[in-house]
Amino acid sequence: MSLVFYTNPMSRGRIIRWMLEETGAPYETRFLRYGDEMNSAAYAAVNPMQKVPAIVHNGQVVTECGAICLYLADAFPEAGLAPPLAGRAGYYRWMMFAAGPWEQANVNAALGVQVTPEQSRMVGYGTFERALDVLLSLVPETGYMLGGKFSALDVYAGSHIGWATQFGSIPATPRIAAYLDRIQSRPAARRAAELDDAAIPEYGPAA
Template sequence: MSLVFYTNPMSRGRIIRWMLEEAGAPYETRFLRYGEEMNSPAYAAINPMRKVPAIVHNGHVVTECGAICLYLADAFPEAGLAPPPAGRADYYRWMMFAAGPWEQANVNAALGVNVTAEQSRMAGYGTFDRALDVLLSLVPEDGYMLGEKFSALDVYAGSHIGWAIEFGSVPATPEVEAYIKRIRARPAALRAVELDDAAAAEYGPVRS
């Protein structure tokens, strides 16, 4: 089994680091600096978008954070990070919501892109406030997004919520803060932060 993880410690790759640690499978990390290394022909052959993260598992390339989380949950089922196939409706629905409408809405807001009422029909997220309301509806009072069992959805959507709190686009309500504290206290999450923080000084402070 070969599993190679391409990342930068100050990027969305932190989501995948956490997911890999939750999966519990051995993997090799290859850090890429922003600029020449990430834009090299060698890496472009893996991800033509020239973005991190990416994984190569047994010769198969997977890019895009949401897709990598879904893939790893299926590739390593013993970790129990995905519901049984018959119970995946909410799992797929909210993973794709976080990867699509929420990320689009959040990035546009950060860039100062103001969508008019007329344009909201074209925008996949409608309006930022609507997307935010839906995101907050996923935060459980206790347990995890799919109930009592932690899943890849908590890694992916939970990471988005945690970062959005740091950037001020999600309100730090007691319920939201308690949820983020709960998932970030997991041993795999703590290991992932330690690994990436240790590499951050060498590989740069810029987020992708």
């Protein structure tokens, strides 16, 4: 059994660190600095996109945060991070929504990309406002996105909501703040943040 995690402490890799900590599985971290290390031929052999995060589990490469979360939840079922098969409609639906439409809407808004009403028909997220409303509709008053049980969806979509709140594109209403507190105060989330924060001086963009 081997599980290698390629990341940078200031990257989307923080989502996967949290997910790994939730599984409780042992793993080895390989930090990559932005620039030459991520662009090396050795790393291109792992992820030809030359981006982090990536994992290699028993020789199998998985990239893309959403896919890695789904993969880890299934690879370590004892952690209970995926709902039973019969209850996966919302799980798959909202994981893909967060990884696709929401990611694109958020990045385009941050880059100041303007989408006209005509263009919004071919844009997967339609409009930023609509995608945001849908994302926020996932935030429950109590419990977790799929009900009473925490899942990989909370790690993945919850991370997006946490970042958007931090960067000011989502208002931290009491419901959102309470939900974020609920998921971010989990021991695995805290451990993950501590591990990555400690690596920032050596591997962060300014290192």
